[in-house]
Amino acid sequence: MFETLSETKFSTMQFGIHLPKELVQEEDRVRSKYGSQGSYPLKGALVEAIHHRISKINKEVEFVKERPDVMVLVDGLTLRVDVDVRPIFLYGRYRKLSREIPQTRWPCRACRGRAGGCESCKGTGLQYPDSVQDLIGEPIRKELGAEDTSFHGMGREDIDVRCLGSGRPFVLEVKRPLVREYQLDHLVRLVNENGSGKVELDDLIWTSKKKVNEVKQSRSEKTYTIRFSVDDLGDEEEAKQAILSLSGKVISQETPKRVSHRRAAKTRKRRVSSVNKVSVEGNEIEMTLRCEAGTYIKELVHSDEGRTSPSVKSVMGSECHVIWLDVEEIHTD
Numbered sequence: 001m002f003e004t005l006s007e008t009k010f011s012t013m014q015f016g017i018h019l020p021k022e023l024v025q026e027e028d029r030v031r032s033k034y035g036s037q038g039s040y041p042l043k044g045a046l047v048e049a050i051h052h053r054i055s056k057i058n059k060e061v062e063f064v065k066e067r068p069d070v071m072v073l074v075d076g077l078t079l080r081v082d083v084d085v086r087p088i089f090l091y092g093r094y095r096k097l098s099r100e101i102p103q104t105r106w107p108c109r110a111c112r113g114r115a116g117g118c119e120s121c122k123g124t125g126l127q128y129p130d131s132v133q134d135l136i137g138e139p140i141r142k143e144l145g146a147e148d149t150s151f152h153g154m155g156r157e158d159i160d161v162r163c164l165g166s167g168r169p170f171v172l173e174v175k176r177p178l179v180r181e182y183q184l185d186h187l188v189r190l191v192n193e194n195g196s197g198k199v200e201l202d203d204l205i206w207t208s209k210k211k212v213n214e215v216k217q218s219r220s221e222k223t224y225t226i227r228f229s230v231d232d233l234g235d236e237e238e239a240k241q242a243i244l245s246l247s248g249k250v251i252s253q254e255t256p257k258r259v260s261h262r263r264a265a266k267t268r269k270r271r272v273s274s275v276n277k278v279s280v281e282g283n284e285i286e287m288t289l290r291c292e293a294g295t296y297i298k299e300l301v302h303s304d305e306g307r308t309s310p311s312v313k314s315v316m317g318s319e320c321h322v323i324w325l326d327v328e329e330i331h332t333d
């Protein structure tokens with residue numbers, strides 16, 4: 001066990017012992033037969049004995065009953081020992097400054113990301129060489145000597161959408177790290193150097209697995225800026241007023257065509273909390289708006305062939321073509 005952990009730094013350990021059913025039944029039988037209900041149970045006694053032996057080898061280890069650094073499972077029958085170095089969790093908010101990177105690792109479509117990759121992905125196994133997950137996770141993984149990372153974001157933006165403002169909350173799960181304590185501002189610096197011009201962080205804090213669900217289930221209003229072109233602008237002032245009339249409206253959105261292969265078909269009601277700014281430049285319009293969580297913004301503009309209603313297209317009476325979209329702010333409380 002200590003051989004396996006020779007390079008791993010840890011301070012707490014938990015033992016789990018699996019005993020065969022017959023042995024536990026036999027213990028109960030003996031216990032009731034001799035009226036020794038109060039005596040020390042087999043499992044507890046075994047764990048205690050192991051603790052005692054380990055303390056002789058390593059005085060620093062603290063034995064805990066929950067959230068250990070290292071979980072050890074002992075099979076009472078085969079005496080097989082499994083050592084599991086528990087993951088560590090970091091919370092932060094990222095800004096994505098590029099319109100060319102997905103949030104999480106995206107396996108190559110041609111080879112489905114098999115080890116060694118293929119010709120079309122140049123051996124990387126990835127469809128996109130960069131992802132927010134790896135731009136943030138890889139420098140941290142290397143620095144902490146970990147095996148891999150999982151990335152848990154509070155929702156995600158499309159590949160071609162930037163995420164600005166104070167950034168999108170996420171939890172990075174770092175698997176089997178050799179090091180569990182580290183200067184976090186140094187990790188932030190490493191990430192910002194590695195992600196330069198693509199991804200950046202302000203800070204990182206230690207968190208626990210509980211935060212993963214919290215981040216994943218949280219639903220926040222967001223402010224967006226979207227730029228689009230219009231086939232027939234008409235009168236500029238009327239166009240502006242038409243768009244501003246969407247402020248406060250509840251819109252109805254069917255599952256967009258572009259995601260219908262992976263999302264169930266249903267109609268959602270979403271509220272456009274406010275339309276804050278509309279500016280016109282030639283036949284292009286830029287608008288800033290705040291919407292309820294889960295609103296499809298590109299569809300709100302071009303209407304997705306009428307699947308979103310009302311839409312910018314419907315109130316203007318002209319085809320609209322999205323040029324770009326930015327998440328300006330995610331309003332967590």
Ligand SMILES: [Zn+2]
Nearest residue numbers: 108111118121
């Ligand atoms: Zn490939």
